[in-house]
Each structure stands twice: as C-alpha cells, then as structure tokens.
Amino acid sequence: MRNLIIFLRRYFNFFLFLLLEVICIVLVFRNNDFQKTAYLNSANSISARLYNRYNNVQYYFHLKATNDSLVNENARLHNILRTSYDSVTLDNLVKTDTIRTYSTDTTRKVIGIELRRYLYHAAKVVNNTVNAPINYLTIHRGSANGLRPNMGVIGPSGIVGIVRSVSPNYAVVLSLLSKGRNFGFSARLSHSKEMGTVRWYGGDAGYALMEDVPKSVRLIKGDTVVTSGYSALFPENIPIGYVESYSLTDKGSTSYTIRIKLATNFYNLQYVYVVDNMLQDEQKSLEDSTYRLIK
Amino acid sequence: MSILLRNIIRFVLLLLLQVFVLNQVLLHQLVSLNLYMLFVLLLPFNLPRPALMLLALLMGLSMDMFMNTMGVHAAACVFIAYLRPFIINILSPQGGFETTQKTPSMTSMGVSQFLTFAAILVFLHNLVFFSLEVFGFGNFFYLLLKIVCSTAASIFLIVLYELLFFSKK
Numbered sequence: 001m002r003n004l005i006i007f008l009r010r011y012f013n014f015f016l017f018l019l020l021e022v023i024c025i026v027l028v029f030r031n032n033d034f035q036k037t038a039y040l041n042s043a044n045s046i047s048a049r050l051y052n053r054y055n056n057v058q059y060y061f062h063l064k065a066t067n068d069s070l071v072n073e074n075a076r077l078h079n080i081l082r083t084s085y086d087s088v089t090l091d092n093l094v095k096t097d098t099i100r101t102y103s104t105d106t107t108r109k110v111i112g113i114e115l116r117r118y119l120y121h122a123a124k125v126v127n128n129t130v131n132a133p134i135n136y137l138t139i140h141r142g143s144a145n146g147l148r149p150n151m152g153v154i155g156p157s158g159i160v161g162i163v164r165s166v167s168p169n170y171a172v173v174l175s176l177l178s179k180g181r182n183f184g185f186s187a188r189l190s191h192s193k194e195m196g197t198v199r200w201y202g203g204d205a206g207y208a209l210m211e212d213v214p215k216s217v218r219l220i221k222g223d224t225v226v227t228s229g230y231s232a233l234f235p236e237n238i239p240i241g242y243v244e245s246y247s248l249t250d251k252g253s254t255s256y257t258i259r260i261k262l263a264t265n266f267y268n269l270q271y272v273y274v275v276d277n278m279l280q281d282e283q284k285s286l287e288d289s290t291y292r293l294i295k
Numbered sequence: 296m297s298i299l300l301r302n303i304i305r306f307v308l309l310l311l312l313q314v315f316v317l318n319q320v321l322l323h324q325l326v327s328l329n330l331y332m333l334f335v336l337l338l339p340f341n342l343p344r345p346a347l348m349l350l351a352l353l354m355g356l357s358m359d360m361f362m363n364t365m366g367v368h369a370a371a372c373v374f375i376a377y378l379r380p381f382i383i384n385i386l387s388p389q390g391g392f393e394t395t396q397k398t399p400s401m402t403s404m405g406v407s408q409f410l411t412f413a414a415i416l417v418f419l420h421n422l423v424f425f426s427l428e429v430f431g432f433g434n435f436f437y438l439l440l441k442i443v444c445s446t447a448a449s450i451f452l453i454v455l456y457e458l459l460f461f462s463k464k
Contacts, residue, residue: 028367
C-alpha cells in the first residue's frame with residue numbers, strides 16, 4: 001500500500017496528464033450526442049452572445065453589399081412582374097421579351113402573349129435635395145444603361161420624379177418636390193377612382209396637394225393616391241401618397257384641394273428604380289399626330 | 296504589471312484574437328492560423344506542472360466552446376503543457392535560465408532557443424490537433440503537409456507577437 005502511494009506520488013504528473021487527456025478524448029468522442037455537452041458549445045450564453053455582437057459589427061460592414069444585392073433583386077422582380085407586360089394580339093409582330101399565358105385545361109393552348117412594356121433599372125441616389133423650390137436628385141445610371149430624358153422614377157414606396165437630363169453614367173431627376181404650375185402628376189384616388197393632379201407647393205417635403213377632384217366625390221381620409229397610368233411615364237397603381245385632409249378652395253369652387261402625405265420619404269432616399277416604358281414613343285407619336293390632325 | 300494579471304489579459308486577448316480574427320482568415324486549406332497555444336508557451340517557468348496542465352485544459356476548453364470541437368483543442372493543449380518542462384530542460388543551459396524575467400521569451404531564453412522551443416511545441420500541438428480533428432491517418436501525406444504548413448504559419452505569428460509585445464532589455 002505504502003509503495004503504491006509512493007508510486008502514485010512520484011508519477012503524479014504523468015497520471016494527471018493521462019487523466020486530462022482521457023477526459024479530452026472522451027469529450028471528442030461524446031461530441032456526437034450533443035445534448036449531453038450542449039452547455040459547452042457555441043450555443044451557450046457567453047460565446048453565443050459574443051458571436052452575436054461580433055456578427056452585428058460584421059453585418060454593419062456588409063450593409064453596402066447587402067443593399068446592392070437587395071436592390072438588384074428588386075429590379076429583377078419588378079421586371080418579371082405581370083404588370084410590366086402588356087397584352088397584344090397573336091398575329092402581331094414577334095418581340096423577344098414576352099410572357100405566354102396558357103389555358104388551364106389539358107390542351108394547354110396559348111391564349112395570349114404579353115409583351116414587355118415596362119423595364120426597371122435600379123439606380124443609386126448620389127445627390128438629393130429637399131429644401132429648394134425645385135429639387136433635383138442625381139442618380140448613378142445614365143445613357144450607358146439605357147436611360148433617356150422623360151422617364152419616370154419610382155422609389156421603394158412611391159413615385160419620386162422624372163428624369164430630366166442624362167450623361168453617360170449619371171442622370172438628373174426632377175423630383176416630385178418641384179414647384180411649378182405646369183409640373184404635376186396625373187393621379188387617381190384608389191377608392192373612388194377619381195382623377196386629379198398632384199403638385200407640390202413648397203414647404204414640407206412630406207406633403208403635396210392633389211387638385212381638380214370634383215366636389216361630388218366622397219373622400220376618405222387615409223385613401224391611397226396612385227398613379228393613373230394615363231401618362232406614359234409611370235405604370236398604373238404606383239402609390240403617390242395618402243389623403244391627409246381636404247377642403248374646398250373657396251365657397252364657389254367646384255373642386256377639392258386634398259392635402260396628401262407623400263408615400264416616398266425624400267429625406268432618406270437611397271435607391272430608386274427608373275421606369276423605361278418601351279411603348280412610350282409609339283404612344284407619344286400617335287397622340288402628337290392626332291393633335292396635329294385636329295389643328 | 297503582475298505576472299498573474301499579465302497572463303489573464305493574455306488569455307483573454309489570445310482567445311478573442313484566435314476566434315474573431317485568425318479563424319476568420321482563410322488563407323489556404325492547408326494553412327490554418329493558430330496562435331492561442333502561445334498562452335501555454337508563455338506561462339511562467341516556475342509554475343508547477345499540474346497547474347500548467349489545468350490552465351492548458353482551461354484554454355483548450357474555452358477554444359472548444361467557441362469552435363464547437365469538443366475536446367480537440369483541449370487535448371492538444373494539455374499535451375504540450377505536459378511536455379513543456381521537458382523541452383525547457385533540454386534547451387536550458389546548466390543551472391537554468393538566469394534572467395530577471397520569469398516567463399519564456401526571446402530575451403529570457405535567447406532568440407534561437409526560444410524559436411526551437413516554440414517550434415517543437417507548436418509542431419506537437421498541431422500534430423495532436425489535426426490528427427484528432429481528421430481522426431484517422433487515411434490521407435497521411437496531406438495530414439503531414441497540413442501540420443507542417445500550419446506550424447510554419449503559427450511560428451511566424453509567434454515571432455510577430457514577440458516583436459510586438461516584448462521590448463529588448
């Protein structure tokens with residue numbers, strides 16, 4: 001017995017070493033049934049919290065790339081939306097970018113071909129003002145990417161403005177926030193389908209006025225004001241704003257003046273989508289030639 | 296700064312550095328950057344062996360906790376902690392190291408001796424570590440290459456650490 005104790009004391013270090021190593025190896029082997037050792041993996045509170053903190057920081061540095069990818073994703077989704085296509089008859093000319101619709105029964109007959117009408121380009125806002133009487137945005141997309149003057153620009157939540165001039169890589173957008181008697185957006189109340197014109201009269205960048213809405217219409221506070229689709233610039237039903245309050249201009253007036261809260265927050269605009277209406281030229285030339293006929 | 300405080304700080308610093316910096320760096324599949332075992336290497340000379348092994352176990356288990364490799368780091372750390380006194384005995388001149396500093400470093404041991412010391416222990420650490428990690432000697436040549444490359448990388452990092460944190464006295 002005495003000898004055994006002496007032996008153990010002499011080789012104490014070695015036995016401790018063996019013990020610890022055996023513990024480690026056992027841990028390695030037991031790693032598979034993870035429930036038993038769940039308190040000692042990265043799911044425990046200390047390391048999980050640290051990892052979480054670290055990830056928060058790391059996530060911040062990747063925000064730029066994340067944003068870019070999300071915007072591209074959005075543009076791609078916009079481009080495959082049904083509303084970006086326009087129905088045509090079958091005997092018409094063949095365009096490459098179309099959606100075919102089939103009948104639902106077993107014959108799967110082609111019942112329609114829809115032609116691409118709107119093409120969206122994502123663009124980064126590089127300069128933006130909201131305080132001037134006429135405000136402009138500069139966006140990082142230009143004629144090299146197919147932008148032309150007089151294209152509609154929409155933001156993530158509503159319309160933004162109209163492309164005014166383009167250089168190879170940049171474009172200047174006339175913001176919705178621009179005072180001017182002849183600068184307005186054709187709009188429609190989504191509840192009563194009544195038409196009107198949205199204009200901005202300076203001041204608060206969060207609000208604009210909708211005019212020319214007849215007195216007969218029943219107005220609802222909070223109703224959405226959307227694009228009418230009559231102008232060739234914007235697709236139909238893009239939000240412009242929400243009815244905040246309304247009043248008659250004066251006693252004898254026949255139309256309401258509606259104060260609307262703009263859907264787009266112009267203070268933190270980061271990305272916009274430029275709407276390319278493929279049929280704009282056709283619509284425009286037809287309309288112009290008709291006017292000339294009447295004159 | 297007392298030796299105790301210095302070692303506690305080094306423990307935390309090396310752990311965080313290893314988990315959040317070095318393990319995020321992907322150089323090559325053959326090279327994994329390991330620096331945390333420097334904690335075991337730089338414990339004081341006069342620390343009794345059981346304490347040395349228990350501290351190494353603590354460091355190894357902390358690493359395992361972060362890396363989800365239960366016991367692999369710990370086994371490697373305890374292994375080099377056990378062998379460390381032998382290596383120091385072999386490398387030390389007659390009568391031991393006569394220096395004011397109580398911890399192994401380039402200044403207390405001399406550059407060549409410290410590098411030999413570090414190289415042997417890091418190699419042994421990586422040997423145990425990668426063998427346990429792969430578990431099996433199926434691809435022996437690959438394993439050996441990985442051990443050698445990682446050891447070289449670790450020694451490079453240790454030299455950098457030494458140059459950063461130890462002034463020449």
